[in-house]
Each structure stands twice: as structure tokens, then as C-alpha cells.
Amino acid sequence: xxxxxxxxxxxxxxxxxxxxxxxxxxxxxxxxxxxxxxxxxxxxxxxxxxxxxxxxxxxxxxxxxxxxxxxxxxxxxxxxxxxxxxxxxxxxxxxxxxxxxxxxxxxxxxx
Amino acid sequence: xxxxxxxxxxxxxxxxxxxxxxxxxxxxxxxxxxxxxxxxxxxxxxxxxxxxxxxxxxxxxxxxxxxxxxxxxxxxxxxxxxxxxxxxxxxxxxxxxxxxxxxxxxxxxxxxxxxxxxxxxxxxxxxxxxxxxxxxxxxxxxxxxxxxxxxxxxxxxxxxxxxxxxxxxxxxx
Amino acid sequence: xxxxxxxxxxxxxxxxxxxxxxxxxxxxxxxxxxxxxxxxxxxxxxxxxxxxxxxxxxxxxxxxxxxxxxxxxxxxxxxxxxxxxxxxxxxxxxxxxxxxxxxxxxxxxxxxxxxxxxxxxxxxxxxxxxxxxxxxxxxxxxxxxxxxxxxxxxxxxxxxxxxxxxxxxxxxxxxxxxxxxxxxxxxxxxxxxxxxxxxxxxxxxxxxxxxxxxxxxxxxxxxxxxxxxxxxxxxxxxxxxxxxxxxxxxxxxxxxxxxxxxxxxxxxxxxxxxxxxxxxxxxxxxxxxxxxxxxxxxxxxxxxxxxxxxxxxxxxxxxxxxxxxxxxxxxxxxxxxxxxxxxxxxxxx
Numbered sequence: 001x002x003x004x005x006x007x008x009x010x011x012x013x014x015x016x017x018x019x020x021x022x023x024x025x026x027x028x029x030x031x032x033x034x035x036x037x038x039x040x041x042x043x044x045x046x047x048x049x050x051x052x053x054x055x056x057x058x059x060x061x062x063x064x065x066x067x068x069x070x071x072x073x074x075x076x077x078x079x080x081x082x083x084x085x086x087x088x089x090x091x092x093x094x095x096x097x098x099x100x101x102x103x104x105x106x107x108x109x110x111x
Numbered sequence: 112x113x114x115x116x117x118x119x120x121x122x123x124x125x126x127x128x129x130x131x132x133x134x135x136x137x138x139x140x141x142x143x144x145x146x147x148x149x150x151x152x153x154x155x156x157x158x159x160x161x162x163x164x165x166x167x168x169x170x171x172x173x174x175x176x177x178x179x180x181x182x183x184x185x186x187x188x189x190x191x192x193x194x195x196x197x198x199x200x201x202x203x204x205x206x207x208x209x210x211x212x213x214x215x216x217x218x219x220x221x222x223x224x225x226x227x228x229x230x231x232x233x234x235x236x237x238x239x240x241x242x243x244x245x246x247x248x249x250x251x252x253x254x255x256x257x258x259x260x261x262x263x264x265x266x267x268x269x270x271x272x273x274x275x276x277x278x279x280x281x282x283x284x
Numbered sequence: 285x286x287x288x289x290x291x292x293x294x295x296x297x298x299x300x301x302x303x304x305x306x307x308x309x310x311x312x313x314x315x316x317x318x319x320x321x322x323x324x325x326x327x328x329x330x331x332x333x334x335x336x337x338x339x340x341x342x343x344x345x346x347x348x349x350x351x352x353x354x355x356x357x358x359x360x361x362x363x364x365x366x367x368x369x370x371x372x373x374x375x376x377x378x379x380x381x382x383x384x385x386x387x388x389x390x391x392x393x394x395x396x397x398x399x400x401x402x403x404x405x406x407x408x409x410x411x412x413x414x415x416x417x418x419x420x421x422x423x424x425x426x427x428x429x430x431x432x433x434x435x436x437x438x439x440x441x442x443x444x445x446x447x448x449x450x451x452x453x454x455x456x457x458x459x460x461x462x463x464x465x466x467x468x469x470x471x472x473x474x475x476x477x478x479x480x481x482x483x484x485x486x487x488x489x490x491x492x493x494x495x496x497x498x499x500x501x502x503x504x505x506x507x508x509x510x511x512x513x514x515x516x517x518x519x520x521x522x523x524x525x526x527x528x529x530x531x532x533x534x535x536x537x538x539x540x541x542x543x544x545x546x547x548x549x550x551x552x553x554x555x556x557x558x559x560x561x562x563x564x565x566x567x568x569x570x571x572x573x574x575x576x577x578x579x580x581x582x583x584x585x586x587x588x589x590x591x592x593x594x595x596x597x598x599x600x601x602x603x604x605x606x607x608x609x610x611x612x613x614x615x616x617x618x619x620x621x622x623x624x625x626x627x628x629x630x631x632x633x
Binding site: 012013016017018019020021022023024025026027028029030031032034035036038040041043044045047048051054055056058059061062067070071073074075077078079080081082083084085086088089090091092093095096101 | 116117118119122126129130133134136137142145146149152153156159160162163164165167168171172175176179180183184187188190191193207210211213214215217218219221222225226245248249252253256257260264267268270271272274275276278279281
Binding site: 141143144147150166167169170171173174177178179182185186189245246 | 361363364403404405408409411412415416418419422423426434438441445465
């Protein structure tokens with residue numbers, strides 16, 4: 001678990017630190033997604049989780065000297081843009097139908 | 112203990128910023144303030160990206176994520192006038208505690224796994240070494256190795272734009 | 285002297301120089317200039333009481349702003365209301381970091397490149413900051429708890445993000461020509477070649493459509509007439525800064541002028557050759573100083589252009605504005621990309 005590659009300066013900050021911060025942010029995002037009731041806040045927490053994973057990808061890309069990690073992050077950011085626009089459109093339509101975005105109140109499929 | 116260097120100081124500040132404002136985002140009741148806390152978190156993540164020799168990704172995170180996607184969130188919040196979240200009667204405190212414990216447990220498990228994972232061997236050799244001339248490399252890779260994904264992505268963005276338009280049209284009946 | 289220390293001193297010196305020139309020398313004169321140019325175009329004297337030719341008018345304005353009472357509306361979100369002007373101000377102040385304001389100056393035994401931060405993401409930094417500045421506009425409108433301010437804020441941010449696209453696409457064509465994202469390289473490219481044999485290789489000559497698109501989009505980005513509906517006095521009281529007075533209104537004002545200067549610098553850098561003039565030397569101490577003078581002269585010309593247009597053209601209606609941005613400028617900027625690509629392939633530029 002080193003950050004050294006031949007011919008390249010080693011990482012000044014140990015990669016384990018980035019991994020810990022990334023997983024911590026992921027856990028915080030997960031807590032937000034589980035605990036919030038506003039649909040938009042849940043969506044924001046999901047975005048945080050995606051960005052935490054981006055951080056992990058970048059750390060591994062730097063450790064292995066592989067550009068694939070950065071390419072994945074590039075695609076994830078673009079896909080998040082597409083997903084956010086469609087998701088928010090869904091929330092707007094939902095709000096127009098039910099006048100609320102509280103996920104506890106949007107419970108038509110429950111028994 | 113790694114030696115004190117400018118990089119370490121910047122990393123510490125950025126991680127305090129990112130984690131602090133992520134917690135603020137989860138704790139805030141008003142959605143507008145959640146969005147703004149997330150913006151600051153993204154700035155912290157952008158600082159990490161620069162340290163990890165990915166300045167292009169860093170500026171993409173600020174430009175696209177913080178500067179466009181979260182602005183879209185803000186617009187929708189204002190459109191739906193979600194200024195004051197409805198008074199949260201804690202009808203199910205047990206569920207809140209269970210959720211918190213689950214998130215912490217998952218975070219712990221993931222951290223442990225990430226720290227203990229061995230450096231993978233036997234995988235295919237890395238594409239290109241970053242840290243020098245990274246942007247032309249990204250450009251070249253997008254149009255060679257990742258061309259299919261790139262074209263599929265542009266199609267996906269088109270579909271998303273059309274879909275968002277259709278979903279949010281008012282139906283006048 | 286250790287390399288870190290000398291690099292830090294160099295950076296600090298350049299920041300002090302750029303902020304000194306822009307904040308201390310240009311900003312007060314811009315305020316004065318705006319009102320005198322307005323007077324010139326409208327056939328009236330303009331301010332001429334405070335100091336010779338009214339030159340101290342800016343200081344009178346700033347003094348007035350400091351003295352005014354700072355009001356926060358009753359049910360407004362206090363934190364956001366206080367924060368919004370500074371969210372707008374900080375990107376405006378830091379945009380100057382990547383713009384090259386001169387060629388090179390040999391001082392202290394080294395050639396000092398006259399750009400504060402020559403990052404390899406150059407122009408993307410400027411666009412990223414512009415997109416973060418949108419938050420200041422939106423939050424100012426939202427946090428004021430005032431329908432007019434909210435309308436102004438939303439319109440303003442919708443306008444900014446619409447024209448960001450065309451501006452970025454037009455700028456990409458210049459990056460294609462120069463082959464790099466770094467603004468230093470863009471200026472060197474324009475300084476170092478000829479187009480059609482005798483003209484300098486300035487992007488305004490090789491991509492005239494892109495130049496026009498960028499200038500129009502820059503007008504929209506800085507909320508200047510003819511795109512100033514969000515802050516129009518007759519339409520929306522004062523748009524997103526209705527509920528602001530005193531120092532924070534001054535901060536909005538300052539941010540607007542800083543954006544103006546930054547946009548003029550970007551226009552000069554991307555399309556009009558930056559610090560270079562065809563027959564002027566650009567090396568050595570004299571060349572370096574001349575290049576700084578040339579750059580600021582070009583910037584002042586574009587600032588004057590902004591002001592000239594402000595008092596000449598009527599303003600757009602909001603739907604006309606959005607039509608122009610999406611239905612006209614966006615396809616035209618794609619066309620400009622094709623044009624530039626063709627020129628590059630045919631080795632004309």
C-alpha cells in the first residue's frame with residue numbers, strides 16, 4: 001500500500017489518509033441518505049457518496065500510475081449531471097402531483 | 112509519521128473542510144444550506160484532486176458539479192419553495208439511531224477493507240503514468256481507448272436533457 | 285534564498301502588482317469613467333464637482349457607501365444575506381491569477397514570467413470561478429425574502445449559465461488554435477506567427493465569429509446592458525441587490541466592476557493578442573514593461589467599449605435574451621468550432 005512509482009516523486013501525504021477520508025465521506029453520505037426525509041436532501045447525500053467514490057478512484061489512479069481512474073471520474077461526473085437533471089425533473093413532477101417531497105408522505109405503494 | 116510539509120498542511124485543511132461541511136450538510140434542516148455546505152465540501156474534494164495530480168478533474172468538479180449541478184439543485188429548491196422544512200416530528204427515533212449505526216458500521220468496514228487491501232498484482236499494466244502533460248493524455252484517451260464510452264455519454268446527455276424537458280412539462284388538461 | 289521563499293515572494297509581488305493596479309488605480313477611475321462617458325454620450329457634463337474634473341467622485345461614492353446604514357430585511361436568512369456579496373466578490377478577485385499581463389521581465393537575475401499562476405488548466409479556472417459566482421447572485425435574491433429580488437436573482441443566474449455555454453465554446457476554438465489550455469500559450473501563439481502572410485495571428489482575425497460571440501456572451505455574463513434586465517431600475521426595482529445597502533451593496537458594485545475588468549482582460553488575451561503588438565519588442569526589461577503597458581491599454585479599450593455600449597443600446601427583454609443565448613449564439617459557436625477546425629486542418633493557422 002505505497003504511493004511510490006518508479007521515476008515519479010512519492011506522494012507527500014500517505015494514500016491511506018485519502019482512503020480514510022473517502023470512506024468517511026461515503027459513510028456520512030450514507031447516513032444522510034438514510035436519515036433525511038426531504039427527497040432533495042437524500043439526493044444530495046447520494047451525490048456526496050458518488051464524490052467520495054470519485055476521491056477513491058483518484059487515489060488509486062495516483063497510486064498505480066493508471067489514467068483509467070481519472071477517466072472513470074470524468075465519466076462519473078458527466079453521468080451525475082445527466083442523472084441530476086432527470087432526477088430533479090422527477091421531483092418537480094412529483095411535487096406537482098403530491099404537493100410534497102417528504103418521502104414519508106409519498107407512500108402509495110405501501111401495504 | 113510523515114514529515115510536516117506544505118502538502119500535509121493543505122491536506123489537513125481540505126479534509127477538515129470536506130468532512131466538516133459534509134456533516135453540516137447532513138445535519139442542516141434547510142435544503143438551501145445543505146446545498147451550500149455541499150458546495151464547500153466539493154471545494155475540499157477539488158483540493159484533494161489537485162494533490163492527487165488530477166487538476167483537470169479538480170476544475171471539472173468545481174465547474175460542472177459545484178457550478179452547474181448544485182445550481183440546478185438550488186433552482187429546483189427555490190422553484191418548489193422548500194425554504195422551511197416541515198417541522199420534523201421525530202415519530203420514529205429508533206429508525207434514526209439504527210440508520211446512524213448502520214452508516215457508521217459500513218464506514219468502519221469500508222475503511223478497514225481499503226486500508227488492508229493489498230496492492231493488486233497481476234492486473235494489466237497501467238495505461239499511462241500521470242503527473243506530466245495530463246490534459247493532452249486525457250484528450251487522447253477519450254478519443255482512442257474510451258471512444259465508445261465517450262459517444263455513449265454524449266447520447267446519454269441528450270437523452271437526459273430531452274427526458275428532463277418532457278418530465279417537467281405541465282400537462283394542460 | 286530558498287526556492288520556495290523566492291517563489292512565494294515572486295507570487296506575492298505579482299499579486300500585489302495586479303491587485304494594486306486593478307483595485308487602486310483602475311477601479312476608482314472606472315467609476316469616474318463610467319459616469320463621464322455616460323455624460324459624454326448623453327451630451328451632458330457628468331460629475332465635475334468633486335475634485336478636478338470630478339476625479340475624486342469614486343472616493344465620494346465609497347465614503348457614502350461606508351456611511352450608509354446596513355439593513356437586513358426582517359424575515360431574511362441573515363447568514364446567507366450577509367454571505368452573498370462576498371460569494372460574488374471572491375471569484376471576481378481571484379480571476380486575475382491566470383491571466384498573463386505581460387511577457388517576461390528580467391529581474392534579480394531571472395526571467396520572471398508575468399502571470400501569477402501558470403497552471404496547466406488555465407482558462408478552465410476562469411470559467412469555473414464564473415460558474416461559482418452564480419451562487420452569489422442566486423443567494424442574494426433568495427435570502428432577501430423579497431419577490432422582486434428573487435425574480436432578479438433567478439433571471440440573472442439563468443442568464444449567466446445560458447451564456448456561459450456559448451462563451452466556453454467560443455473560447456474552445458481559441459484553445460484549439462493554440463493547442464493548450466494555458467493562457468500564456470494562447471498569447472504566445474498569437475504573438476508568434478502571421479495569418480495570411482502579413483496580419484498578426486490574432487484570433488479576432490482568424491475567428492471573427494468566435495470573437496463576436498465571446499464579446500456578446502461577456503456582456504451577458506457581467507450583467508451589463510443590453511443584458512442588464514436582472515438589475516434594471518425600471519423593471520425589478522434593483523433586481524437581486526434590492527435589499528442591500530451600505531458596505532454590502534458596495535461589495536456588489538465592486539464585484540461587478542471587477543468582473544468587467546476581468547472580462548476585458550479575457551477578451552484582450554484570447555482574441556486580441558494579449559500583451560503583444562506586432563512591431564514591439566517583447567524581450568528584455570523594456571520589452572517586458574512595454575508588454576504590460578500594451579496589455580492594460582487593450583484592457584482599458586474594452587472597458588470603454590463596455591461603457592460605450594451601455595449608454596447606446598436599449599436592453600433586451602428576458603425572453604429575447606434567452607432566445608439569443610440558446611437559439612442563436614450556441615449554434616453559431618458550434619459553427620465557429622467547425623470553421624476553426626477547418627482552418628487548422630488546412631494549415632492556414
